[in-house]
Amino acid sequence: xxxxxxKLRYFVAVAEHRHFGRAAQAxxxxxxxxxxxxxxxxxxxxxxxxxxxxxxxxxxxxxxKLYDExxxxxxxxxxxxxxxxxxxxxxxxxxxxxxxxxxxxxxxRAFAVSHPEVGIDVLPLPWLERDAPLRDGxxxxxYLRGPFDDSGLRTVPIGAETKVACLPVTHPLAGRGALTxxxxxxxxxxxxxxxRTTSLEEKFELIASGQGIAxxxxxxxxxxxxxxxxxxxxxxxxxxxxxxxxxxxxxxxPVADFLDIATATLRRSAGREVR
Numbered sequence: 001x002x003x004x005x006x007k008l009r010y011f012v013a014v015a016e017h018r019h020f021g022r023a024a025q026a027x028x029x030x031x032x033x034x035x036x037x038x039x040x041x042x043x044x045x046x047x048x049x050x051x052x053x054x055x056x057x058x059x060x061x062x063x064x065k066l067y068d069e070x071x072x073x074x075x076x077x078x079x080x081x082x083x084x085x086x087x088x089x090x091x092x093x094x095x096x097x098x099x100x101x102x103x104x105x106x107x108x109r110a111f112a113v114s115h116p117e118v119g120i121d122v123l124p125l126p127w128l129e130r131d132a133p134l135r136d137g138x139x140x141x142x143y144l145r146g147p148f149d150d151s152g153l154r155t156v157p158i159g160a161e162t163k164v165a166c167l168p169v170t171h172p173l174a175g176r177g178a179l180t181x182x183x184x185x186x187x188x189x190x191x192x193x194x195x196r197t198t199s200l201e202e203k204f205e206l207i208a209s210g211q212g213i214a215x216x217x218x219x220x221x222x223x224x225x226x227x228x229x230x231x232x233x234x235x236x237x238x239x240x241x242x243x244x245x246x247x248x249x250x251x252x253x254p255v256a257d258f259l260d261i262a263t264a265t266l267r268r269s270a271g272r273e274v275r
Contacts, residue, residue, distance in 0.1 A: 005077060007041040008070055010034055011049060015067045018057050076136045092254055097123040097139035099130065100200050101219030102242060104143050106269055107262035114261070118254045126199060134247055140255050142245040143266070145217060153245045156263050159270030160239035161217040164231040168208050171230075178233045188212035204229060242270070 013023040014034070024031040042049050049063035059067060079095075098104050108120050123139050130148035133139040145161070165184060167174050173183060190203055190212040203214055208228045217240055221231040244262055246255055 003073075004041065004044070005074075007037055007044075009074065010037050011041055011063075011066065012070050012074065014038060014050065014057060015059055015063065015070075020057060072136070075138060079138050092117060093119040093121065094141060094254055094258055095121045095123055095133075095139040096141045096143065096258070097125050097133045098143040099125050099145040099242075101217055101221075101223045102143050102145065103219075103269075104262070104266075107143075107258075107265040110265045111258050111261045115254060115257060131245065134245060140246065140250060141258055141262070143262070144243060144245050146241045146243065148245075150245070152248055154248050154251050154259075156244045156259065158242045158244060158263070158266045160241050161219055162239050163215045163234060163237050164218050164221050165234050166204070166207055166214045166216050166221065167230050167232065168210055168213075169228050169230050170210070171213070173232070174230045176232055178235050180236050181234060184213070184234070190214045200224060 010023075010027065013027050014020060017023040017026065020035055020038075021031050024034040027034065038049070045062075045066075047062045048060050049066060051058045051060055096104050096108065104122065108122075111118075112120065123133055125133065125142075125144075130144050131142065131150070131153065134142050134153065143158075165173075165179055173179060176183070188211070190206055200220065204224060204226065206212060207214055208226065215234065215237065216231075218231075244259055244266070246259055251259065
């Protein structure tokens, strides 16, 4: 079946408002029309998306899954339409995605000096996302922290970061000056395999509440200082690589120019941080 984007947007509105009347008002359509469109969408998909009562509208398990996917789909479509309209107007624009704790402002300033005709947007990456925005078109350049799937990507190493252990301030190890990996044996480590956390803020809340500890890059530690958390160097833990990444099929024009300028700028910045 072909996915009807209009019905998908209708579905998202109902899912967010949990009410057909309020969703219809937000969409500027009549409620009976919206109800018919949602029922038709459910029939096309072959599964119910909502459980309805006289007082509330709730997502079914299938509806919850579709809602999770729908935001990504509509974001990709909206981005594609925006780029089409920009091309029609003769505009050039780059979107630079970056992992938490990494900073691209200096590279953007350097690029803007020689390319004032190119607009630049930035896209902070959620904790679980790395290369996905490059592949779905939301970004053209990524300043990323490994590891990630580099198939089909041109990657340029920028530097490496040490990792530190993030612990609640009440943890028995919190008073140490530094740790080794042996010190952390048996500790519950919060990671994407053990417990899926969608944001750094969620991860740090879990750590502060005593749900576990985490190993995070030192730049994250510098960006997320909290009185209820401590960061300790793990002396024998390997560093993690940082790099710039672009699609191999899209490494021309302003993208290629940004890659060259950002490589030089960010490597200099990484060198200063090491010293």
